[in-house]
Amino acid sequence: xxxxxxxxxxxxxxxxxxxxxxxxxxxxxxxxxxxxxxxxxxxxxxxxxxxxxxxxxxxxxxxxxxxxxxxxxxxxxxxxxxxxxxxxxxxxxxxxxxxxxxxxxxxxxxxxxxxxxxxxxxxxxxxxxxxxxxxxxxxxxxxxxxxxxxxxxxxxxxxxxxxxxxxxxxxxxxxxxxxxxxxxxxxxxxxxxxxxxxxxxxxxxxxxxxxxxxxxxxxxxxxxxxxxxxxxxxxxxxxxxxxxxxxxxxxxxxxxxxxxxxxxxxxxxxxxxxxxxxxxxxxxxxxxxxxxxxxxxxxxxxxxxxxxxxxxxxxxxxxxxxxxxxxxxxxxxxxxxxxxxxxxxxxxxxxxxxxxxxxxxxxxxxxxxxxxxxxxxxxxxxxxxxxxxxxxxxxxxxxxxxxxxxxxxxxxxxxxxxxxxxxxxxxxxxxxxxxxxxxxxxxxxxxxxxxx
Numbered sequence: 001x002x003x004x005x006x007x008x009x010x011x012x013x014x015x016x017x018x019x020x021x022x023x024x025x026x027x028x029x030x031x032x033x034x035x036x037x038x039x040x041x042x043x044x045x046x047x048x049x050x051x052x053x054x055x056x057x058x059x060x061x062x063x064x065x066x067x068x069x070x071x072x073x074x075x076x077x078x079x080x081x082x083x084x085x086x087x088x089x090x091x092x093x094x095x096x097x098x099x100x101x102x103x104x105x106x107x108x109x110x111x112x113x114x115x116x117x118x119x120x121x122x123x124x125x126x127x128x129x130x131x132x133x134x135x136x137x138x139x140x141x142x143x144x145x146x147x148x149x150x151x152x153x154x155x156x157x158x159x160x161x162x163x164x165x166x167x168x169x170x171x172x173x174x175x176x177x178x179x180x181x182x183x184x185x186x187x188x189x190x191x192x193x194x195x196x197x198x199x200x201x202x203x204x205x206x207x208x209x210x211x212x213x214x215x216x217x218x219x220x221x222x223x224x225x226x227x228x229x230x231x232x233x234x235x236x237x238x239x240x241x242x243x244x245x246x247x248x249x250x251x252x253x254x255x256x257x258x259x260x261x262x263x264x265x266x267x268x269x270x271x272x273x274x275x276x277x278x279x280x281x282x283x284x285x286x287x288x289x290x291x292x293x294x295x296x297x298x299x300x301x302x303x304x305x306x307x308x309x310x311x312x313x314x315x316x317x318x319x320x321x322x323x324x325x326x327x328x329x330x331x332x333x334x335x336x337x338x339x340x341x342x343x344x345x346x347x348x349x350x351x352x353x354x355x356x357x358x359x360x361x362x363x364x365x366x367x368x369x370x371x372x373x374x375x376x377x378x379x380x381x382x383x384x385x386x387x388x389x390x391x392x393x394x395x396x397x398x399x400x401x402x403x404x405x406x407x408x409x410x411x412x413x414x415x416x417x418x419x420x421x422x423x424x425x426x427x428x429x430x431x432x433x434x435x436x437x438x439x440x441x442x443x444x445x446x447x448x449x450x451x452x
Contacts (some may be wrong), residue, residue, distance in 0.1 A: 039203040056085050057087070059085050059086065060114070061089070062092065062093060062105075062114070063092045063100075064093060065092055065101075067114070070365075071365040072365075074365045075353075075365055075366070076403055077354055079349065085347060094097075095370075101140035106129070119404060120406075121409050123285075123333065127335075130338060133337075135163070135336070138375075142355045143187060144354075145354075146164075146373065153400070154333040158264060163334055164350050165354070166333060166334060167332035169369055170314075170390075171222065172288055172326070175290050175310060175313065176289050177311050178287040179201070183206075189320060190319065195262070198266040201266075209289075211291075212268070214276075215273035216420075218276055218279070218302055219275075219419045224260065225402065226292070227259055230315060231255040237250070237252065237402075239447040243450070248443065253436055257425065257432035258432045265449075268288070270385055283310075287348070295312070295368040295369070298368035298381065299368045314326045325398070325399050326391060331369065334350045334354070357404055359371030359375075364380040364381070367381045407446060408443055411450075412443075417438060417442040419437045421439050
């Protein structure tokens with residue numbers, strides 16, 4: 001009897017052991033799919049391990065806007081309150097060194113996870129080089145709220161988005177309110193009024209316009225970009241240009257060069273050697289009354305001279321009653337480095353930046369930059385708000401800077417040619433008509449490309 005009980009106990013123990021090894025399932029093909037599902041779950045858990053366990057995920061964003069560090073600290077602090085496990089550091093680089101820095105960092109695999117991307121061809125080159133991930137509404141749901149026109153500067157021709165759009169700036173003219181008021185001048189509406197104001201200022205020994213010729217990019221972006229609009233018809237003309245339906249010999253285009261040529265009569269003495277930072281300082285120190293620039297200067301100007309009382313005005317029109325255009329530049333978008341090791345965290349951060357809350361914070365803290373998010377209707381800063389007063393109710397008077405779209409794919413690009421043409425016009429080597437011909441001849445590659 002004892003032997004029988006002993007055998008029964010041994011049998012029960014063996015069955016228990018086998019049951020434990022098999023997990024209650026028979027061996028065979030049925031076990032393969034659950035094993036895959038288990039592996040998938042483990043991969044997902046590993047992927048999100050840092051966030052799930054409360055361990056902070058660290059991201060870094062690079063930018064060419066060193067002057068915005070204070071604003072981005074506030075933005076990242078607000079983000080971190082909602083996502084305490086994701087820390088973001090803002091790593092800006094001097095604007096003149098940004099492009100070379102970024103290229104070297106991306107090539108070496110040491111670039112930041114979030115990249116401030118320039119619009120149009122400059123940004124697209126990063127995507128074509130394999131450095132940026134494609135973005136869509138599956139990973140960045142808030143993209144659905146952004147207007148198609150805002151996404152376009154960060155999209156390929158077949159509609160792939162490589163940066164979440166943000167950072168719109170407006171360009172035109174800044175003016176010193178105190179100087180204008182003391183000389184009984186009003187903000188000019190027409191070009192005739194503009195030049196009459198310049199004559200008054202010049203007669204009083206005041207530098208009318210803080211502008212030089214040393215930094216060629218200012219001739220393209222700060223002069224030609226805003227000034228061209230009333231003479232060619234704004235955005236409609238630009239769309240015709242990139243389709244090959246008009247060219248640089250257009251009468252309106254030549255007319256805008258005539259105006260740029262006339263401006264030099266009101267520049268500081270020795271303007272040929274005056275650069276961008278000199279222009280800034282002339283306006284900051286209240287030596288000059290008018291500064292061709294944009295909203296992006298607002299924070300810096302206020303910081304450098306808190307007592308500077310300045311305002312802005314959009315590009316004057318030819319005749320009163322004409323449509324008044326407002327020049328805009330989609331300055332930057334948020335791209336994600338393809339080598340990012342915390343992709344979920346990067347997606348979360350970028351998605352928050354282009355939310356209504358993130359977009360509003362950009363406008364309120366990085367003063368002079370705006371979002372096209374439909375729920376953002378205004379900004380806190382008084383000077384930054386003034387630019388928005390020039391927007392039509394439907395925002396149909398905005399022209400994105402004409403030199404950016406499709407016209408910088410190869411050398412000589414339209415920006416280089418425009419700066420060359422203006423410089424030669426100012427020293428008397430070119431008439432405005434010859435300056436236009438210089439640009440037309442140099443852009444032969446573009447017109448040839450759209451005929452194919």
